[in-house]
Amino acid sequence: MPATKALDPAVDALSERLGADRLERAAPLAPHTTFKIGGPADLMYRALTQDELAAAVRAARELEIPFFLLGLGANILVGDGGFRGLVIKNDVDTIEWLDDTRVRAGSGVKIYHDLIQMTVARGLGGLQHYVGIPSTVGGAVWQNLHFLSPPPERERTMFIEEVVEGATIVTEEGEIRRVDNAYFEFGYDYSVLHVRPDVVLDVTFRLEPTPREVMRDTIRENLAWRDDRHPDLWLYPSAGSIFQKIEGVGAGRLIDQCGLKGHVLGSAQIFHKHANIIVNLGGATSADVRALIELAQTTVQRELGYELKTEIGMVGEF
Ligand SMILES: Cc1cc2nc3c(=O)[nH]c(=O)nc-3n(C[C@H](O)[C@H](O)[C@H](O)COP(=O)(O)OP(=O)(O)OC[C@H]3O[C@@H](n4cnc5c(N)ncnc54)[C@H](O)[C@@H]3O)c2cc1C
Known part of the structure; x- marks a missing residue:
């Protein structure tokens, strides 16, 4: 039935x-x-x-x-x-300015395009680091969206939590509440939303007046960085990094060391430029992707002794 x-x-x-x-x-x-x-x-x-x-x-x-x-x-x-x-x-895409530096965005607003464009145009910095990353505001808070600090350092990881002032949520009990940044207990690839079934309705960002030229440089550099290493979503659909970061080692490097970069199963491939990304070559199934994930996990464990944990969420029936 x-x-x-x-x-x-x-x-x-x-x-x-x-x-x-x-x-x-x-x-x-x-x-x-x-x-x-x-x-x-x-x-x-x-x-x-x-x-x-x-x-x-x-x-x-x-x-x-x-x-x-x-x-x-x-x-x-x-x-x-x-x-x-x-x-x-x-698809909640409202954007409301609260004052000169604070903007409240509906949780369905796309950070890249809608929000970055608008805030950079106003000379406000903080979101430009996340250019080129597909994300809604809600998804960004769920995972504490992050990227490397601008060049030349590229050493520090910047997190969306740095510009989140607060949010409106619906709790598990159906109550609508305003909460502050601390409520989310942000960590690396983590917010409290992983364990509390709240739904974020909107997020207030507090941004910093920043010269537009500085932000445009960051945007240019970050887009070029992505272009070099990441699959173009139109050509190679993907979900970004598959495995969680392993401090000081890098999940992608381990997979590469095992000779799996470029490996194809069904219509899915461990991306030839970046081994922590699996791409859909056209008509891939979730079974193809899962088989590649398992292959990477068992090979890296057997040959190098590291446990690879998935970063992406598995949704529905496999
Ligand atoms: C090419 C590519 C590059 C990427 N690069 C990066 C990167 O550099 N850095 C990085 O951090 N991530 C990166 N990612 C991963 C991804 O972009 C982020 O995790 C992003 O925040 C996901 O947002 P989303 O709206 O698509 O969330 P979805 O995938 O739709 O959902 C993810 C989770 O968030 C929950 N969620 C979504 N909205 C809400 C809400 N309003 N309230 C409560 N829970 C909610 C969902 O239920 C789900 O559990 C990349 C992905 C791709 C495809």
């Missing part, structure tokens, strides 16, 4: 609350991920405003329908079996 059948009574109630015409059934998820991989969601709802996002989260919780909140899908691998339940696609 299709999983949507089992959900039907709850789906009827959900349709009433969110609007039947707004719920898409058997919605393909692959186009909504940067990997371009993954089966359908039983149901998909695109939240366009913060009220809609909060209402969808509350409705799913109250009706006990499993849900997944989807940003740009740049840090996940969706299983070929898709997702049983409701995928809430976050």
Whole structure:
């Protein structure tokens, strides 16, 4: 029996609350991920405003329908079996200036393009380091988006937490709360959202007046850096780094040392320029990607004694 059948009574109630015409059934998820991989969601709802996002989260919780909140899908691998339940696609794209240096962005705002362009144009720095990284505001807070400090040092890792002043969230109990930076307990590739099922509705960023030319230099340098090392998403869909950082060693270097750079399984490849990235060569399945992940993990463990842990989220049925 299709999983949507089992959900039907709850789906009827959900349709009433969110609007039947707004719920898409058997919605393909692959186009909504940067990997371009993954089966359908039983149901998909695109939240366009913060009220809609909060209402969808509350409705799913109250009706006990499993849900997944989807940003740009740049840090996940969706299983070929898709997702049983409701995928809430976050398209909340409001941007509001609170004063000269503080901006409040809806959690579905794309950092690259929308927010960076707007803040650089106003002469405000802090977000330009993350140019070229596909991310919504919510996804950035979830993972504490990071990148290397500008050249010539390129030594320090910069984190989005450095410019987050606070946020509005919906808690597990459905309460809407304003929280400050400390609430998120930010760490490397970590925020409290990994263990608390809050949903971020908006984030307030506090930025620094910075000469536009300095920011434009950073943007140019960072885009060139990415161009050299990272796959172009149009040619090689991917989810960025697959494995967590191993301090002082580098997961990619270990995989490379084992001779796996460029290795192909099915239609997925360990990227030939950067071994911590797996790319979709066209028509790859989640099974192809999982097989490459397992191959890298077992080979590196056997030959070099390091344990590779995945950084990306596994979503749905594999
Ligand atoms: C080519 C490429 C390069 C990359 N380079 C980098 C890099 O340099 N640095 C870096 O840090 N990352 C990098 N990444 C990874 C990715 O861009 C980030 O992790 C990004 O923040 C993911 O955002 P998203 O909106 O796509 O989140 P999604 O992948 O859609 O979701 C990721 C997780 O966040 C949760 N989530 C999303 N929105 C919310 C919300 N509003 N409230 C609560 N939870 C939420 C989701 O439920 C999910 O669990 C790269 C990815 C790619 C494809």
